[in-house]
Amino acid sequence: EAGVAQSPRYKIIEKRQSVAFWCNPISGHATLYWYQQILGQGPKLLIQFQNNGVVDDSQLPKDRFSAERLKGVDSTLKIQPAKLEDSAVYLCASSLLAHSGSSRHTGELFFGEGSRLTVL
Amino acid sequence: GENVEQHPSTLSVQEGDSAVIKCTYSDSASNYFPWYKQELGKGPQLIIDIRSNVGEKKDQRIAVTLNKTAKHFSLHITETQPEDSAVYFCAASTRDSTLTFGKGTMLLVSP
Numbered sequence: 001e002a003g004v005a006q007s008p009r010y011k012i013i014e015k016r017q018s019v020a021f022w023c024n025p026i027s028g029h030a031t032l033y034w035y036q037q038i039l040g041q042g043p044k045l046l047i048q049f050q051n052n053g054v055v056d057d058s059q060l061p062k063d064r065f066s067a068e069r070l071k072g073v074d075s076t077l078k079i080q081p082a083k084l085e086d087s088a089v090y091l092c093a094s095s096l097l098a099h100s101g102s103s104r105h106t107g108e109l110f111f112g113e114g115s116r117l118t119v120l
Numbered sequence: 121g122e123n124v125e126q127h128p129s130t131l132s133v134q135e136g137d138s139a140v141i142k143c144t145y146s147d148s149a150s151n152y153f154p155w156y157k158q159e160l161g162k163g164p165q166l167i168i169d170i171r172s173n174v175g176e177k178k179d180q181r182i183a184v185t186l187n188k189t190a191k192h193f194s195l196h197i198t199e200t201q202p203e204d205s206a207v208y209f210c211a212a213s214t215r216d217s218t219l220t221f222g223k224g225t226m227l228l229v230s231p
Binding site for chain 2: 004033040041042043044045048056091093108109111112113114
């Protein structure tokens with residue numbers, strides 16, 4: 001079974017430039033997540049999609065970050081304009097289950113290898 | 121919101137020794153506690169999880185214990201091997217929230 005695919009693996013840009021990351025989740029997985037992992041820290045949730053709808057984007061800096069999941073499959077995360085503090089690994093994850101009204105738990109998260117962003 | 125503290129930040133052991141990583145959480149409503157292993161250049165991978173209605177869970181050389189009263193949970197790895205070297209993350213979530221991760225523990229197992 002193919003895992004979560006992400007691209008590009010590495011990206012170096014200057015501050016104020018824009019960048020986009022792409023994620024293809026495991027086939028059939030209802031829920032897709034974007035996490036930001038700063039060096040030496042644990043993953044921090046940016047946005048959670050269920051199918052093509054947003055479940056949680058409370059920690060997404062909406063003045064510069066945007067994300068979409070068209071047709072409930074692939075997703076794109078964009079940063080514009082980038083700041084130095086955006087340097088991090090951006091991890092995409094997917095899970096088979098969708099959250100329900102009784103629980104936010106969606107089971108095991110399957111992570112991609114991440115996209116490492118360096119902002120100079 | 122939930123806050124998860126993880127200790128130690130780094131842990132060095134000899135092959136064959138046991139390793140213990142501890143986490144505390146702040147939200148008493150948290151009821152799901154997974155552990156993820158992240159190898160260099162890879163994404164985190166689930167290795168074991170426990171729910172709040174269980175005090176201990178084992179899977180071969182790894183085990184997780186949960187103390188709800190004290191709001192802490194621990195990962196135990198016995199008979200460590202060099203391939204156990206990685207960064208380990210604990211996490212917690214409530215019924216109504218997504219996972220909050222700890223800052224990670226870098227485990228180094230020396231042959």
